Amino acid sequence: MIKGVQSDIMPYLMPSIRAVFMRMDSKKLDNLQEIRMRAGKPLMAADGAFDLFVTADGELTGNIKDSYMVVQNEITKTIELMSENSVYAFQDEIKAGFLTLKGGHRVGLCGRVVFQDGQIRNIKDFNGINIRVAKEIKGCAMRVAGYIMKNNTEVYNTLIIGPPQCGKTTILRDAARLLSNGDLELDFKGLKIGIVDERSEIAACSKGIPQNDVGFRTDVMDSCPKALGMEMLLRSMSPHVIITDEIGTHGDGAAILKVLNSGVKIIASAHGYNISELKMREELLALIKAGTFERYIVLSSGEGPGTLEEVIDSQLSIIYRRCSPCL
């Protein structure tokens, strides 16, 4: 379960940085979306609209003069704490450039990469981290639910599209919960859901157990490569719907076709601002051309994260469009 910045993230910060955030107003603290530390640069935090500096007193400010300066040691120690003092056990995650905290908060890492035999072996001398605060907003998928559900026992193959920080994963997570539990109000029967959670962001498993509410009828394959995970779920868990995050890398297309050929529905998300941008990506273009997805849901953060921009069907005709330009 996501409990917020205070209990999920604070214990993993270096004491000196933690002290700064302790002084911050708790309401402000809970509103933070990102916390950034860069070696030798000011401590920064984003609360949605603005990327602000943090002062030693825990105030958010636009004035760089008062900001708290981060030193490299604070970053290194913070990473040690985040890996629960067991960097060796998180080597694979570090190699991929991120750690996931309990509660599904993603921590991005930057530093000097050790490259050997055509592969990244390690990242060392960390120079920056970005903590992305995960939000669990129950009910946030209700708005899009109508577009995803075909009738009371079926869903459309759906692709959720949006730029970073606009709530794709949050909506995907809530959609999983909604479809899995079913909903009396919408008269929707629950379906068996399989989640392939490659980056542990949707369900945020800790020692295998989902920390976020993803529904009763949901099976989670944690930190498993998407293509492999989909196949495994297909073979063994007999899901009605497979849900996965951020498709678009090589091999995803084939795996998705395999899923569809077995009569299982798919709900996925992809990075992008609109459909035409997705068409630039080979893997996705093939899927779009083949009419794989019956619904495209485009999100933006126009009116805060999770703003529904447009909904498009497989023929690429528009079903819904947000009405801001036609004032």
Place this chain on the structure above:
Amino acid sequence: MLVKLIGAAVLIGATSVIGFSKAADCSRRPRTLRELQALLQMLENEISYLSNLLTEAFTRIYENSGVEAAILFKAAAQNLEAGGVTADTAWERAVDDNAPRLSLNKEDKSILATFGKMLGNSDLEGQLNNIRLVTSQLRLQEIKSEEMKKKNEKMYRSLGVLSGLAITIILF
């Protein structure tokens, strides 16, 4: 006369106890060092094959071994569980707190402290190298302490008894 005799007996008894406890100290140090090597071997297994987190590894080591030196791992695990401290601080604190109880001397302590500096903050290979390094250093310390033990154990014992006797004779 009777009082004198009783006094003499008490005196000799007391010095003997001091002597014997000193001798016991001598033999505890090599034993601790030997135990530590075995425990570090367990740690190696915990983190390389079982890939357990450090706190969990420490706790398991403590629970699965009955030896006295395991209190180091217990204390370190408790310090880690208290939260907010990195592994090196937790380990150093555990060593400082328990060194007298385990009869570790200054040199042993500094070896263990150096080991702690690397604890948990590098990749698996680094961790294993660190464990092997400290194990070999502890091995040398053990050999040295065995020699010391041989030399001193008997001496402390006889010194205890004899000094008691000597004082008694002088006082008589």
